[in-house]
Amino acid sequence: MFTMEKLTDQILFDVIKPRPKDSFKGTFGKITLVGGNKNFGGAIIMASTAAVCAGAGLVTTCTDPINASPLHSQLPEAMFADFNDDEQVAKLVEPATTVVVGPGLGDDQQSLHILKNVFAHTSNQQNVVIDGSAITLMAREGLSQPAGNIIYTPHQMEWQRLSGIKIADQSEERNKAAQAKLGATVVLKKHHTEIYTDDKVYQLTIGTPAQAVGGMGDTLAGMVGGFTAEFSQHPLQAVLAAVYAHSAVAEQIAESQYIVLPHQISRALPTFMKKMEKGHDEDHIGFLN
Ligand SMILES: NC(=O)C1=CN([C@@H]2O[C@H](COP(=O)(O)OP(=O)(O)OC[C@H]3O[C@@H](n4cnc5c(N)ncnc54)[C@H](O)[C@@H]3O)[C@@H](O)[C@H]2O)[C@@H](O)CC1
Numbered sequence: 001m002f003t004m005e006k007l008t009d010q011i012l013f014d015v016i017k018p019r020p021k022d023s024f025k026g027t028f029g030k031i032t033l034v035g036g037n038k039n040f041g042g043a044i045i046m047a048s049t050a051a052v053c054a055g056a057g058l059v060t061t062c063t064d065p066i067n068a069s070p071l072h073s074q075l076p077e078a079m080f081a082d083f084n085d086d087e088q089v090a091k092l093v094e095p096a097t098t099v100v101v102g103p104g105l106g107d108d109q110q111s112l113h114i115l116k117n118v119f120a121h122t123s124n125q126q127n128v129v130i131d132g133s134a135i136t137l138m139a140r141e142g143l144s145q146p147a148g149n150i151i152y153t154p155h156q157m158e159w160q161r162l163s164g165i166k167i168a169d170q171s172e173e174r175n176k177a178a179q180a181k182l183g184a185t186v187v188l189k190k191h192h193t194e195i196y197t198d199d200k201v202y203q204l205t206i207g208t209p210a211q212a213v214g215g216m217g218d219t220l221a222g223m224v225g226g227f228t229a230e231f232s233q234h235p236l237q238a239v240l241a242a243v244y245a246h247s248a249v250a251e252q253i254a255e256s257q258y259i260v261l262p263h264q265i266s267r268a269l270p271t272f273m274k275k276m277e278k279g280h281d282e283d284h285i286g287f288l289n
């Protein structure tokens, strides 16, 4: 059987490198995020903020039009599209390095229609991060997995819905078997998140209950999206680094705060990543200091 490999900060140094001088925004990937219905606009805004702050080159957010102004007031770097416009969404999904679908999408008929449209336009060259409502809808409606390098980011209940394994029965063996059936990467979120891949199972050994705040997973989905778009040569490493960085930054913030607001992680990322690009030689004790 597989033994879990514990993730260390080495994954950050492996993935986060100085940017090449001869580069432009296109070098760092295009990401299209789809989600945020009338009630859950915050979820897709948090995911988009994470993607921008993680360094994705071009970020487009497909969401309910009611969220356009809040999105732009929080995050002028992101472009907006109406998620009800099937043709426009298709045009934004097709060329993306990474697609993130699900944060705040909701689970009604409109949400399902939007999800099916996204799934119809992904391709195998892309990373497709499937989170939140998109996982719940896939499970409920029995949707087939779309084309792409698929990365699911379920919490334990979403994983129960998708895999059929009850939370109490979610052992490493059962989870691995379910992952193999899907042929996708599964980031099973909980205290000490586990990442199931074709070859190995990884475990996060950092992270804090100060992260138990709504929007924390939406932020992770945006970071996973941002990292896979930006560090697209090594998508699996990028996923692992995003998961590690998310909790490493949270732990630092939690040293002086009782809870961590998800957007604070995103806003701390540019400074955090600057420290990481210098590699192991530098004194990196206290990532945010
Ligand atoms: N500001 C916003 O707009 C927010 C929107 N959100 C969106 O709301 C939608 C529904 O997601 P939810 O996760 O809230 O609801 P779900 O109904 O999908 O999952 C929550 C249920 O799962 C159970 N559960 C068991 N183990 C759990 C675990 N380890 N972590 C979390 N829940 C666990 C909970 O008790 C609860 O019954 C998603 O699209 C999500 O992205 C949430 O992210 C909250 C913030």
Ligand SMILES: Nc1ncnc2c1ncn2[C@@H]1O[C@H](COP(=O)(O)OP(=O)(O)O)[C@@H](O)[C@H]1O
Pocket (backbone or CB within 6 Å): 132, 154, 155, 189, 190, 191, 192, 193, 206, 207, 208, 209, 210, 211, 212, 213, 214, 215, 216, 217, 218, 219, 220
């Ligand atoms: N007690 C905890 N310890 C460590 N991490 C936690 C804890 N509680 C929640 N988290 C993290 O917070 C995130 C919650 O994700 P999720 O439930 O999808 O949130 P949301 O959908 O509200 O954004 C996951 O990354 C999870 O690992």
Ligand SMILES: [Mg+2]
Pocket (backbone or CB within 6 Å): 131, 132, 155, 217, 218
């Ligand atoms: Mg979630």
